[in-house]
Ligand code: FES
């Protein structure tokens with residue numbers, strides 16, 4: 001191995017890390033193949049979709065589930081794919097080059113089964129853990145090593161617990177980001193937080209609920225198997241006997257009347273090591289116009305149809321997709337590290353490095369199709385990086401479609417696009 | 424060193440600062456109003472936007488001395504006690520923030536945008552006007568939605584006053 005020092009800017013894993021690159025190459029190839037075969041690009045993809053699951057890929061991944069036809073059909077419908085030729089002709093009449101670009105992605109998230117990553121050379125295990133404390137007054141604290149810096153774990157994780165117990169979300173709080181307080185976690189990345197960290201919470205909750213049911217059954221003089229949890233109460237099925245969660249919690253801590261041999265308290269920990277990766281997938285279609293006089297691209301519409309499995313909080317999921325799309329579009333059109341002939345970085349500030357701004361982007365049209373992930377009890381797949389993975393190819397496929405020249409580098413700046421049109 | 428007297432969020436303050444001190448540093452370091460953020464220090468990102476005499480200003484681009492005698496409002500001064508400003512409420516309801524880094528500047532800019540356009544806003548105008556504020560998380564979709572929503576709420580609030 002040879003190590004060298006350079007004066008180029010440091011690089012690191014970026015949203016999607018590896019999947020945007022792979023997806024971009026595959027989807028540019030699909031588009032190129034369709035054009036050379038004179039087949040509709042969406043049709044060519046449909047012909048090649050995997051439809052039987054589980055599907056063992058030649059590399060380590062075994063796709064567990066998916067419905068890729070559902071995603072592309074939803075995207076084609078949303079953008080009125082069939083109506084595109086008419087819109088293109090109309091745009092042409094007003095001197096604009098209109099193009100449409102499809103991109104279908106699949107990614108591996110929920111990283112990862114520790115054994116699998118160990119076999120690939122990873123030096124760590126990729127589990128997550130959770131601790132759940134039910135306080136004597138019935139409020140619930142969740143300690144998680146899965147940190148949030150804007151992804152909304154404080155909301156989504158609390159929702160999981162509030163839904164299971166039927167208590168108001170305000171009774172649940174999340175403690176994270178402080179290793180003085182919580183077990184260290186393996187990190188928020190790879191769209192893994194809900195699939196792995198969220199499942200650890202479910203596992204800890206199962207233990208809490210099992211113990212709480214024993215306490216409730218003892219207090220109600222009923223059989224443990226008859227206890228159900230509804231609206232924050234432990235009920236004996238088929239009777240009107242019940243005990244509320246705070247009373248169960250109080251009983252756990254006063255320890256005056258617990259089943260023989262039971263430890264006081266209501267606090268449980270679980271570690272969760274996933275059994276498989278998860279495989280979010282989707283179809284993105286971008287419609288845009290290029291001004292042949294300036295090479296400038298303007299968006300007409302951008303639709304995204306994703307399958308992330310079960311959505312716990314659709315609003316947060318959509319926010320993640322919006323941000324991912326913006327990053328993918330940024331790569332496609334605007335962002336790049338530029339050096340001059342002497343090796344000087346000339347994109348060293350926001351003055352020169354083009355971060356997408358509000359007027360560079362369209363509003364997005366999102367939809368979801370659902371196949372529940374069989375690998376975890378929540379049925380979730382992960383949504384944090386999808387936008388950044390699928391967007392770039394859709395944009396470049398659309399521009400190359402518009403200008404009729406398949407050779408175009410990212411970022412497709414007006415200068416590059418103009419030269420691709422005029423040679 | 425000079426003594427700069429100004430009003431911040433309705434309170435008269437007098438601060439001794441070095442002459443080269445930027446307004447954003449006076450706010451953050453001398454007054455501990457860390458809601459105003461610094462994202463670039465070069466007038467590009469808009470994380471530092473505050474209102475100076477009612478106008479949105481990038482506080483990293485103004486010397487503290489230039490603000491002497493002015494009325495400055497920061498994100499901390501926007502809510503009325505526990506009641507969020509309609510723009511803050513709209514950002515919250517529309518999920519217009521994720522990490523929150525850009526948010527104080529976005530909100531201060533957005534309030535100024537609504538004031539200048541008198542509630543007559545469309546998506547294109549909002550996007551154009553927000554050009555001086557960078558967000559890496561939201562893709563702007565929900566920010567634009569929040570600003571349009573708030574424009575409606577602010578009109579209603581004004582009519583009620
Ligand atoms: S910190 Fe003032 S514009 Fe970025």
Ligand code: FES
Pocket residue numbers: 150519520521522523524525526557558559560561
């Ligand atoms: S919410 Fe993170 S930068 Fe805007």
